[in-house]
Amino acid sequence: xxGLFDETVVSLFVSIVGILVVATIVAVLLGLRHQGSQxxxxxxxxxxxxxxxxxxxxxxxxxxxGETAVVVLFLVLSxxxxxxxxxxxxxxxxxxxxxxxxxxxxxxxxxxxxxxHWYGAFAVLIPVYAFLFLPIRNALVGxxxxxxxxxxxxxxxxxxxVYAISHVPAIMQLxxxxxxxxxxxxxxPLGSGGAEGALLMLFLVVVVQLSDVFQYVWGKTLGKHxxxxxxxxxxxxxxxxxxxxxxxxxGAGLWWITPFTWWQAALLxxxxxxxxxxxxLVMSSIKRDRGVKDFGATIAGHGGIMDRLDSLSxxxxxxxxxxxxxxxx
Amino acid sequence: xxxxxxxxxxxxxxxxxxxxxxxxxxxxxDGSPPHFPTQAIYYANHSSHLDFLMLWAIMPAELQPRVRPxxxxxxxxxxxxxxxxxxxxxxxxxxxxxxxxxxRADEKTTVRTDSGSSPKQGQLTGMTKILDEGDxxxxxxxxxxxxxxxxxxxxxxxxxxxxHAPHIPVVPVTLKNLxxxxxxxxxxxxxxxxxxxxxxxxxxxxxEPQEIFLNRAxxxxxxELKTEDAVEGDxx
Numbered sequence: 001x002x003g004l005f006d007e008t009v010v011s012l013f014v015s016i017v018g019i020l021v022v023a024t025i026v027a028v029l030l031g032l033r034h035q036g037s038q039x040x041x042x043x044x045x046x047x048x049x050x051x052x053x054x055x056x057x058x059x060x061x062x063x064x065x066g067e068t069a070v071v072v073l074f075l076v077l078s079x080x081x082x083x084x085x086x087x088x089x090x091x092x093x094x095x096x097x098x099x100x101x102x103x104x105x106x107x108x109x110x111x112x113x114x115x116x117h118w119y120g121a122f123a124v125l126i127p128v129y130a131f132l133f134l135p136i137r138n139a140l141v142g143x144x145x146x147x148x149x150x151x152x153x154x155x156x157x158x159x160x161x162v163y164a165i166s167h168v169p170a171i172m173q174l175x176x177x178x179x180x181x182x183x184x185x186x187x188x189p190l191g192s193g194g195a196e197g198a199l200l201m202l203f204l205v206v207v208v209q210l211s212d213v214f215q216y217v218w219g220k221t222l223g224k225h226x227x228x229x230x231x232x233x234x235x236x237x238x239x240x241x242x243x244x245x246x247x248x249x250x251g252a253g254l255w256w257i258t259p260f261t262w263w264q265a266a267l268l269x270x271x272x273x274x275x276x277x278x279x280x281l282v283m284s285s286i287k288r289d290r291g292v293k294d295f296g297a298t299i300a301g302h303g304g305i306m307d308r309l310d311s312l313s314x315x316x317x318x319x320x321x322x323x324x325x326x327x328x329x
Numbered sequence: 330x331x332x333x334x335x336x337x338x339x340x341x342x343x344x345x346x347x348x349x350x351x352x353x354x355x356x357x358x359d360g361s362p363p364h365f366p367t368q369a370i371y372y373a374n375h376s377s378h379l380d381f382l383m384l385w386a387i388m389p390a391e392l393q394p395r396v397r398p399x400x401x402x403x404x405x406x407x408x409x410x411x412x413x414x415x416x417x418x419x420x421x422x423x424x425x426x427x428x429x430x431x432x433r434a435d436e437k438t439t440v441r442t443d444s445g446s447s448p449k450q451g452q453l454t455g456m457t458k459i460l461d462e463g464d465x466x467x468x469x470x471x472x473x474x475x476x477x478x479x480x481x482x483x484x485x486x487x488x489x490x491x492x493h494a495p496h497i498p499v500v501p502v503t504l505k506n507l508x509x510x511x512x513x514x515x516x517x518x519x520x521x522x523x524x525x526x527x528x529x530x531x532x533x534x535x536x537e538p539q540e541i542f543l544n545r546a547x548x549x550x551x552x553e554l555k556t557e558d559a560v561e562g563d564x565x
Binding site for chain 2: 082087091093099103104296
């Protein structure tokens with residue numbers, strides 16, 4: 001075992017690489033058939049597949065290095081997500097000193113608690129201490145214009161970009177809670193989640209991201225009836241049902257990489273995919289309100305970091321707590 | 330002065346652009362990359378100390394040594410700032426106030442006018458000399474930093490430079506969001522994605538009055554800041 005890899009992780013990544021190879025070949029064949037007239041959709045598809053390769057390789061490399069690398073990866077993702085969020089959010093100039101805390105200090109403490117496996121502190125830092133401290137810092141500046149809106153905006157940026165996203169790497173520690181109990185797992189050594197923890201995290205990431213992909217595929221092919229036409233005409237009932245059911249079936253088929261039975265895996269996958277869909281819907285509402293199409297252009301073909309992580313950020317905390325409640329002792 | 334190598338400077342440019350998440354776009358519908366004339370007078374809106382770093386960083390590497398940012402001597406003129414401004418960015422330092430050091434109170438009391446009052450004639454001779462030698466200029470005609478989403482009225486320097494060399498293209502550059510990264514009076518930058526718009530060059534027309542030219546130049550930036558309101562702006 002190197003890093004958090006074992007044979008199961010290797011076979012999972014081999015399957016992911018297999019899917020990406022097939023996707024790449026299909027895209028190349030499509031390109032050959034339509035040669036000359038490279039359509040926008042095809043170009044976007046190629047960019048997306050290229051970005052998937054980079055994301056899959058990046059995740060594999062950090063898992064090979066170990067838990068610290070994974071935690072640092074998600075800290076960086078949180079930082080980039082915050083940057084995108086603050087860019088489109090209407091912050092005020094007098095928020096600047098509060099934003100320094102929001103961007104540099106609180107995420108570092110949050111991920112440090114996570115890295116220390118100090119779950120009790122990790123769970124309350126942001127919803128208790130940060131949520132009380134940030135408005136205090138803002139009040140000390142003395143600008144009361146739109147105070148409530150500004151305070152709410154800053155807290156929500158922290159909730160989504162840091163707290164929610166950090167629940168993805170937090171999943172790695174769940175197997176320790178299952179084996180030793182929640183109390184004993186506090187402060188467990190680094191990497192104690194092992195390959196089991198890595199697989200549980202990969203289960204959520206793979207299922208939720210595939211749900212996004214299949215919602216896109218089903219929506220593009222069969223989509224007619226929008227779920228929320230005012231928010232996003234691209235999110236259709238056909239895409240939602242087709243995508244979520246497909247990803248749930250894949251989740252059930254992945255039961256062997258989890259500690260769950262096949263139907264438990266299916267239920268958890270179903271809830272995660274639905275939460276993922278709602279995450280995308282909420283983020284679309286924000287984008288529509290602010291009049292932008294994407295959160296940024298960091299990931300070619302996908303948009304910004306938050307455009308790719310929107311579903312995961314809503315699914316991860318719920319998945320984490322369902323597993324923690326029902327499966328740990 | 331011992332100047333860093335080209336490679337180091339290119340690395341520095343890339344770092345500045347990446348750190349500010351700068352998205353470099355050209356004006357116009359063609360979507361082509363921005364055009365940088367070999368010699369030009371670049372001017373931009375001013376809301377942050379980062380502005381001049383950003384303008385320098387987006388220049389093509391081969392033009393960088395021949396682009397002279399104009400920086401205020403009262404801020405950039407001493408100590409480490411001076412070495413950075415002169416050594417790395419080849420900045421030309423000007424005195425904003427002739428006979429006394431510039432103070433914080435000045436920033437608050439500066440009266441911005443459309444015409445005439447500033448800059449001092451002495452400031453301009455240095456700049457026209459740079460143009461005569463074939464180098465480009467980067468100037469901030471507002472004279473001082475303001476809010477991220479506004480453009481103050483311009484000082485007359487831009488007009489006088491254009492009048493001095495009417496054949497040199499005047500290139501408007503709009504900097505979006507840099508004032509939110511590091512607003513006036515703040516020390517620690519907060520990351521935002523910024524956008525740099527390089528507009529089509531403008532030229533001083535024959536007999537174009539100072540006020541008309543300055544208003545024309547200013548409104549290009551003001552209009553650009555108004556578009557994409559969603560990306561900009563304070564709480565509404």
